[in-house]
Amino acid sequence: MTGARDDVLVCDNIVRRFGGVVALKNVSVAVKRGEIFGLVGPNGSGKTTLVNAVTGFYPPQEGRITLDGKKINGLKPYMIASMGVARTFQNVALFHGMSVLDNILMGRHIYMKPNPLASFFYPWWARKEEIENRKKVEEVIDLLQLAPARDEHVDVIPLGLQKRVELARALCAEPKLLVLDEPMAGMNQEEKEYMVRFILDAQEALGLTVLIIEHHMDVVTALCDRILVLNNGQEIAQGPARETIANPLVVEAYIGKPRDAA
Numbered sequence: 001m002t003g004a005r006d007d008v009l010v011c012d013n014i015v016r017r018f019g020g021v022v023a024l025k026n027v028s029v030a031v032k033r034g035e036i037f038g039l040v041g042p043n044g045s046g047k048t049t050l051v052n053a054v055t056g057f058y059p060p061q062e063g064r065i066t067l068d069g070k071k072i073n074g075l076k077p078y079m080i081a082s083m084g085v086a087r088t089f090q091n092v093a094l095f096h097g098m099s100v101l102d103n104i105l106m107g108r109h110i111y112m113k114p115n116p117l118a119s120f121f122y123p124w125w126a127r128k129e130e131i132e133n134r135k136k137v138e139e140v141i142d143l144l145q146l147a148p149a150r151d152e153h154v155d156v157i158p159l160g161l162q163k164r165v166e167l168a169r170a171l172c173a174e175p176k177l178l179v180l181d182e183p184m185a186g187m188n189q190e191e192k193e194y195m196v197r198f199i200l201d202a203q204e205a206l207g208l209t210v211l212i213i214e215h216h217m218d219v220v221t222a223l224c225d226r227i228l229v230l231n232n233g234q235e236i237a238q239g240p241a242r243e244t245i246a247n248p249l250v251v252e253a254y255i256g257k258p259r260d261a262a
């Protein structure tokens with residue numbers, strides 16, 4: 001698969017093994033600028049492994065991954081993050097003991113370049129940087145309606161709100177690619193509907209490109225432009241969300257073969 005100019009992320013023939021388990025078998029995918037691309041599949045099908053390959057946590061043993069045309073496989077996670085990939089986790093990963101605001105501010109760390117000498121001689125420069133960071137954070141707080149919770153400690157707020165704080169932190173990094181690992185996990189129906197709305201609003205306001213792992217089919221159809229469906233580490237279907245979900249191979253992977261067809 002060769003990367004077109006509007007492809008932000010291209011994964012070409014990715015193979016990842018864990019001992020004898022082949023978690024990804026020659027998986028290829030291209031995520032276009034400005035789209036929401038879904039990774040779908042039953043438990044253990046390789047979705048998180050693909051996200052971990054893209055974000056550098058478990059580099060692939062074969063294949064090539066590019067971000068805006070630059071090869072990223074083999075790079076450390078922090079390098080990939082600084083190149084513009086922000087991620088949220090299946091199990092929320094916030095900084096405990098800190099407020100909502102401080103957690104969101106952490107998303108700006110890639111833009112904070114402490115230089116004590118410059119700050120001493122040119123305090124206005126440090127001040128300008130601080131103002132810019134705060135401005136971005138306030139924009140995201142408004143977008144995700146987090147103002148009422150800004151001073152709360154993240155340990156005491158409900159899970160749905162924690163997930164929104166994690167999304168806010170990722171958005172503050174102004175990512176080229178936002179990777180969301182099951183952002184609705186553990187949420188009730190109302191929280192899910194809010195989260196869908198927030199992701200769509202953020203995409204529209206910030207022109208995001210999103211790679212999302214999602215299990216809930218109502219969420220997939222509401223959010224995703226296109227999807228890749230994995231089963232046992234292999235692609236079984238790829239294409240526009242609604243029609244791909246209706247593909248008989250996808251239905252079979254999720255609910256099994258009808259009895260009379262067995």
Ligand SMILES: Nc1ncnc2c1ncn2[C@@H]1O[C@H](COP(=O)(O)OP(=O)(O)OP(=O)(O)O)[C@@H](O)[C@H]1O
Binds near residue numbers: 045
């Ligand atoms: N660090 C690891 N060590 C060993 N095996 C792993 C590791 N990570 C994933 N696997 C294996 O790779 C396969 C794919 O797992 P993966 O977590 O990517 O699936 P998934 O589609 O994300 O599943 P789920 O929906 O349950 O999160 C599974 O067989 C899993 O046991």
